[in-house]
Amino acid sequence: MEPVAAIIRNNLIAVSSAKELAKVYGHLLQKSVSADSHSPDIEETIQNFLHDAVYAADAKYFAGLRALIKSFHDVNRSSWLEDFLVRIFDPIIWRSMKCANATVRSQASQLFLDVFPLQKQSSKPEECDAIIQKQFDQLAQLLKDADHKVRAIATRGVCTILREYWDALPISTIQTLLKYICDTLAVDTSSVVVRLAAISGIHDILSQPLSHSMMKNLLPLLSQSIYDKSDRVRLEFIKILVTVKGLREIHFYDIVSVDTLFMRLVHERHSAEIVGELTSLLFNSFFPPSEQGSTINKEHVKRCLNMIDQNLSAAEVFYSQLHLHLPTGAIAKFVAMLSNVLDTTAEALQASAGQLGPQSEAGPVSKHSKRSRTGKAIKEVRSSSMVDVALYIFSSLICADQRKPLSI
């Protein structure tokens, strides 16, 4: 077996697409070991590959060996294969995860997270429980590792495990792990990679429907991530909100208030990707799908005016993204409706100016005329804002053809 193993090693080091090749070798080795043709020599070779992977100095070689070893646990695991994996991993993996070298710890933890759970089918229930508990403890320890790379790998791995095995894990273990990820790792100021791993891990968990009731209470803990100094973290967090928008149990505005989202829209105006996600998040709130079948209706204009009232700058950014979500015809209709409102407001202004003129010259201002003036001022502000918004929509339509960012 050793010459064959040497050929595999040399090829994984020499070939540029080591991962693909490793999958083929892994597949060959996996098919050649089975319960009825048990081969201690192949078992020893695979254990040597695992040892090599843990202590690999070259990242490409590690990736290749990882793919090779993955071939054994990505298949349907029979009870024989479960025992086989325990025999292979047990002597190496535990001590490697406690090694002083951070690279060794990170590589060992990646392999451990890939193979999780290690179960001994042939042993007694108490022994099985002990092995599983040992693994839970190890997961918790990895999340608290001193090295940020290990913490990031562990966070991503733990989230994947939670997503995959949610219904099989004890609820107390899930709560402990998730609480630590949301409370500590998502706000890990020492490393962006860890924060990103935590946020994207939580995003990953949301694809598990059983997690939603617990996530409803935990997601508000992440609300500060919208102010994270890293673009990638903020973007990933907004992606969580977009995912939450599609869930019944959780409301995104319970995690981050709409006012905050408006403010972020203004602050992120130069980051196309984040603005795009924020617009997607808010789109249905300002363009609710109409029941009558028409794409644009008065309700949309009304909500537009509300947004202008709430935060003009946010409205400018939001409506400048309209071309990404609506067909040109619908936008034209929307702009036409806005201009109708403008015309009506202008006429009303003119009419009120005609009524107010002689009175103001004649004598003291009455309560009624005071209110009219205030109303007039509001209308003026609003109509000028509407002109701004309409202009943004027009210009964004023009820019949409050339796919240029809108210069405001």
Next chain:
Amino acid sequence: MGIDAVLSTLHISIADLEGDGAPNLAFKAMNPTNVTKFFNSAAEFLTELSPSLTSEEGDEESASKALIISRLILKYSTEISSRPMEFIRLLTSIGTLLSAIDVEATNSTQLKSTLCQILEQVVADKDNNFSEYYPDILRYLLLESLKPTAKDSVIKRLNNSRLGFLALDMHHTESNGVRNLLLRAFANPLFLKTSEGNNFLVFILQNFAGKSTNTPMFRYLS
């Protein structure tokens, strides 16, 4: 003995054998009375041609003639499963010729492939002493499959004959070449890419690289 003399045993001439349907036509001419004569003369013909076929320069004309005869034999072996003793004797000359030809010219390559196919057919039918032909078949197919120009079909043929490896005496120093070729197969892209190649490698791993350290070939692979 010339090719005309061999073909005359079937009452056909070389002119009859031009075109794609030639082996079919010749097969129709074969009957129990003339076929034994044909095999005897074919064995004699191939033995006589052997020195020119195996010479370093490689006689392309001789290879072409041998190819015509070997195609007729292949046609017979694929169609008829109960073969006369003359045919079995002929196989010895075919095996010797297959291992001796070391020329890479077009006709010689085709001739080797056809000779090997005759032996493969005999092995597939489990004819008398069929295991004797395994070393020649396996050595030829392994060498062919490891060439850069090898095609999937060669791997498929090798995989179909894989049980032959169990019949080989891997203790013998003569098997060193086969063992090295087997190891090279583990780094060959065609073996790694095709499902037939994968199955072949799994077979080798299962039978020669594991189970027990007493397995004869294990000592050589490990």
